[in-house]
Amino acid sequence: MENRKEDEHVHMTTKVEDSPWYVRDIASILQPQTREMLQSYAGISPDDLVSHIEAARQRAWPLAPYPSVGALTWLNPYLLLHPAHDRVLSKVKSGAKIIDCACMVAPDLRYLASKGAPTKNMYGFDIEPGFFDIGFDFYGDRTRWAGDFFEADATKPFEQSKLGELKGQLDIIWCPKFLHLFDREHQIELAARLVELLRPVAGSMFVGSQNGLPESEELPFKNGSFGTTQKGIWMANADEIKAMWGEVAERTKTKWDVEARLLDLRTIGLHKDDGTFYKTKTGYNLQWTATLLEA
Ligand SMILES: C[S@@+](CC[C@H](N)C(=O)[O-])C[C@H]1O[C@@H](n2cnc3c(N)ncnc32)[C@H](O)[C@@H]1O
Numbered sequence: 001m002e003n004r005k006e007d008e009h010v011h012m013t014t015k016v017e018d019s020p021w022y023v024r025d026i027a028s029i030l031q032p033q034t035r036e037m038l039q040s041y042a043g044i045s046p047d048d049l050v051s052h053i054e055a056a057r058q059r060a061w062p063l064a065p066y067p068s069v070g071a072l073t074w075l076n077p078y079l080l081l082h083p084a085h086d087r088v089l090s091k092v093k094s095g096a097k098i099i100d101c102a103c104m105v106a107p108d109l110r111y112l113a114s115k116g117a118p119t120k121n122m123y124g125f126d127i128e129p130g131f132f133d134i135g136f137d138f139y140g141d142r143t144r145w146a147g148d149f150f151e152a153d154a155t156k157p158f159e160q161s162k163l164g165e166l167k168g169q170l171d172i173i174w175c176p177k178f179l180h181l182f183d184r185e186h187q188i189e190l191a192a193r194l195v196e197l198l199r200p201v202a203g204s205m206f207v208g209s210q211n212g213l214p215e216s217e218e219l220p221f222k223n224g225s226f227g228t229t230q231k232g233i234w235m236a237n238a239d240e241i242k243a244m245w246g247e248v249a250e251r252t253k254t255k256w257d258v259e260a261r262l263l264d265l266r267t268i269g270l271h272k273d274d275g276t277f278y279k280t281k282t283g284y285n286l287q288w289t290a291t292l293l294e295a
Helices: 002-010 032-040 046-063 067-071 085-093 107-114 130-139 162-166 184-195 238-252 277-281
Strands: 098-101 122-126 148-151 172-176 205-211 217-220 232-235 255-264 284-294
Touching (some): 032 046, 032 107, 046 067, 046 130, 085 107, 085 172, 085 205, 122 130, 122 162, 172 184
Parallel strands (some): 098 122, 122 148
Antiparallel strands (some): 205 284, 217 232
């Protein structure tokens, strides 16, 4: 019975009124740095911020009613919370090439751009290309953006999309809230394939940020759309993700230095646990930085 209940909660729904994760108080989610970025980078006036965000969510929701779309977890750049933030910002500002995996509206690339990083070295892909237009309108940077957003299903051979052309070309893989759509085996498989995009030199980085759980658990998941046919999604913890990188290293015949931590979002005021299944399970941000030592 408990499992059935969980299954129902994880199942995605397009009906707003059925969604336990659809945040109504937008202003309470909007963090000061995002507010500042939307004003200075996107040119949105303070009075229009909430309606601007709601309009973007209303366009995004029918495309992909992910819990994160309704919960607005795409609004505040998660890179700001990440221990690799300073390294990523400084490398990208100095010309490193970065790809945002399953970027949706690419909040983190926009954050880097707002800090002066050149957008020509930025790539983003998503299985749902409709997000790119929403992102351009949301951040008002269509005519300034020199980077490349392209449609790709990462579960398919890379040669079927522009991913094939990027093999061995990138310095940083930024992978936010994507691998957690898959079960453990598929997370390892996908991570190992994405590694092929990195330049095979010491210092290349694979930076991850996704939902995790202290106890590490496979949650049932019955929606088979968006390119996944997963029956479960794996919510790992820091030790498990390090173990996963051990397997990625073996499969790709590479060596990595891996740092990982599980950040309880409640401790930094970014998450209120109202006792619902979704809120209880998604209050942790699992972050890791895998730095290539030897290829
Ligand atoms: C939970 S959202 C995260 C969005 C964004 N990365 C963020 O941090 O807010 C998951 C994203 O994965 C994309 N996606 C799902 N399956 C995919 C696949 N097989 N290949 C590429 N993108 C995929 C969805 O369209 C969606 O934008």
